[in-house]
Amino acid sequence: MSILYTLQDPNTKWVLMGCIMLGISSGVLGCFAFLRGRSLVGDALAHAALPGVCIVYLLTGSKSIGLFLIGAGVAGLLATYSITAISRYSRIKEDTSLAIVLSVFFGIGIVLLTFIQHSASGNQSGLDKFLFGQAASLVHGDVITIMSVASVLLLLTTLLFKEFALLSFDPGFGRGLGYPMGLLDGLLMLMLLMSIVIGLQAVGVVLVAAMLIAPAVTARYWTDKLSRMVFLSGCFGALSGVLGTLISTQQENLPTGPTIVLSATCFFLFSLLFSPRRGILARLYRFVKLRNKVLVEDVMQSLYESLEELASRTRVGGVYLGISEDEIARKSGKSPAQVKRALAELRRRKWVVEREKAEGQAAWTFTSEGMKAAYPFILNQRLWDLYHMTQNQYLHVQIDQSREELAPQLTDEVLAQMLAQLEAYDLTPRLTESTPLYPMTGNNQGGVPL
């Protein structure tokens, strides 16, 4: 109810519009910064903007965003140049030079800010709103400035989308194609700077970097396509802007910056946990599934090979006995509990059955359906083993080792050669669907294997 009431206020409507545009533009530009590995550069630029803003105020005495934009822009360019210069011309690493520039510029900004506050005229300047951001302090003119700058930024990004994509993923290739990559990089930096400056008054110097980082990281969880990522990031930015502004209007004395940042962080946390492909839960689910699949396959293989050994020992046409759980566990190297679990799963698929042996211990064997599944699986395993053993004989064959199945990747000729080799190594799977696994008894199945 109170939110609806707040929305009636025309001033709040303006502020909201401003924050939405702000969220979109910083979300969109943040994507490129994120992909270029420059997330924290935004932080440094934001801190560096403070002395620029203060100097402009000292010189002109006005608080218009347009003038601040110029001051912060100049300071930001100086900061960017300093960061590159320090890491290029000395042995100081990039991250340290970032921290140096960030803190020194901010320190100078604080000196100027306190200087202004302590001098008689500037007491009511409200410049300290810049530290944490207070969207409510935006006036109509500011919102107009924010919206026009944001629109220009969005327009430029749309026009130069292809070039920025190249810059983000493969600047070397772009240079090869003849694009002026250095110029584009500079332009991107300048646009980042502008989106930071228009965010200063709403989000504040300290936190404005989060508006660049959080939406981009969040969007990365939902897609692998740059255009979609940029779009989503813009949406997340806008949503955080709206949520944060509304929350901060509900409580007196609550700065907007932190609430916007926390809204963005909530979107990020949600994506981190629940994103369908990259989210922690989805990955955990896939991991458990894969582990179970491997376990079942290992147990299946051990059972098959034990039965195979038994068949070769008994030298009769079929295997009428089963393999005990202990034996499978020994052969596969799994714990008895794991073997039990895998066998339960296999029995659920009706691939194995349990028989009572004389000593009272359960013994397992394949059903004919299970054998139908196990034979090609084992053959595939053995073919891979053979391929890895004799790889240099098959160098001329194109094999994708990441695929599970080997046989479909081979020509008939090569397959025949490999099968012959398997036979020579005595690795041909001996048990097939037609191998009798059950004793012929007169009374029940009439000699037909189950």
Add this chain to the structure above:
Amino acid sequence: MNALWIILTGSLVAASCGFLGCFLILRRMAMLGDAISHAILPGIVIAFLLSGSRDIMPMLIGAAVVGLITVLIVQLLSHHGVKTDAAIGVTFTALFSVGVILVSLFTAQVDLDLDCVLYGEIAYVPWDTWQWAGIDMGPRAAWGVGGVFLLSLLVIGLFFKQFKLCSFDPALAAAIGIPVVFFHYLLMTLVSLTTVAAFESVGAILVVAMLVVPSATAYLLTDKLHRMLWISMGVGVLCAVFGYALASWLDSSIAGAMTGVSGLLFLLAFLLSPRHGLVTRAWTRRKIKVSEPA
């Protein structure tokens, strides 16, 4: 007398930060230090709300816990495929926001000014004194920072070899059986403790300056770790002295002025360091050119 106390406290802050900062910049964790210094804010506020006083002990504990949590979260996020810089950015801004919101919500109970959060109020340090057995022992802040400084001197002194090896060649350190992860977290604990002890004097953000700038200056001046530590502490003290002078001349924030001075000193080292300075190297190159005519 008050000026002396302020300079002393400032020097202690700068020296203890500069001391630990050397290890941070050698391990390329300058931005992690930045993150910790922002992120401890909620720890301080919660400790403050729970204990209801400005005692340094609860704050130290709260900050150390949150500092370690920050490092853990950053590592967890990088482990789950978030780029390290983005992970740092998301973590510290979120925690800092929580801190600011807590301060705003509990303004009545919390005697923490948001300005103080950012740039400290070292100027008020001399009035907040520590009474012990009825005797005025001097500013509490100086005692707090001094104590933490002693602690880090002690810890680093005891395990100097291990820290040194972990800073320069963590792989080798791990190979010869040094628990690298343990020393990593130990260092992070010390950084968190120092940050919170310095917090009252120089604020959350300028701590970073004291952590990084003097040690980077020292890094340009020497190739030996123990000399780097000494120089870094010396530069820190210089920052405090000249920073105080600058601040009283301009009537501005002392912590900010200290940072400004540290930037100036860094610039001097950057240009004029005997071996790594920009101007010095250009000069040497010219001399070589002149001395071998074609």
